[in-house]
Amino acid sequence: MKNTMKWTSLLGLVLTLMVFTACGGGEQIQTTDTVRTINIIGADEMKFVVAEAAEGITTGDQYGANFKLETILAAPGEELRVNLSTNSALPAIAMSHNFVLLTADADVDAFANASISARDNGYLAPDMMDWVIVHTAMLGGGESDSITFTAPLEPGEYTFICSFPGHYAGGMVGKLIVQ
Numbered sequence: 001m002k003n004t005m006k007w008t009s010l011l012g013l014v015l016t017l018m019v020f021t022a023c024g025g026g027e028q029i030q031t032t033d034t035v036r037t038i039n040i041i042g043a044d045e046m047k048f049v050v051a052e053a054a055e056g057i058t059t060g061d062q063y064g065a066n067f068k069l070e071t072i073l074a075a076p077g078e079e080l081r082v083n084l085s086t087n088s089a090l091p092a093i094a095m096s097h098n099f100v101l102l103t104a105d106a107d108v109d110a111f112a113n114a115s116i117s118a119r120d121n122g123y124l125a126p127d128m129m130d131w132v133i134v135h136t137a138m139l140g141g142g143e144s145d146s147i148t149f150t151a152p153l154e155p156g157e158y159t160f161i162c163s164f165p166g167h168y169a170g171g172m173v174g175k176l177i178v179q
């Protein structure tokens with residue numbers, strides 16, 4: 001009997017926590033609605049794609065139902081959110097994506113090449129992290145990550161890439177244009 005009561009209390013606690021968590025999540029979505037959000041999909045074709053054109057981005061070739069994300073336009077110091085989702089049925093070791101925004105002075109080729117052998121650091125060249133403004137986690141199929149950051153104050157072109165081996169070379173690259 002005592003045990004049953006313990007379990008009942010525990011179950012009650014768990015349910016309460018679940019309700020709190022659910023409410024917390026809802027509030028968070030409401031309070032962050034003002035941040036401009038760009039929903040990006042990492043596609044098997046080694047491209048950053050978006051489901052539809054939107055103000056403040058430019059798109060290119062069509063991939064299935066989606067369009068290649070070419071550029072993100074931002075005002076200096078604008079707050080932005082990038083939601084990245086990997087859409088793939090392949091195992092994570094074969095097909096994963098991240099979104100890595102690099103500084104204007106970064107040597108993008110050098111960073112991408114050095115990152116190939118940086119598997120232990122999420123394929124981010126550990127000695128070139130000064131060039132990384134912000135990045136998502138490396139995401140396998142079905143995973144997603146959200147980052148919120150401030151666009152650089154200095155107008156210019158900032159390259160973003162996926163640093164998974166071969167993906168930058170395969171065209172998984174775009175530009176954040178601050179103007």
Ligand SMILES: [Cu+2]
Nearest residue numbers: 096097162167
């Ligand atoms: Cu990728």
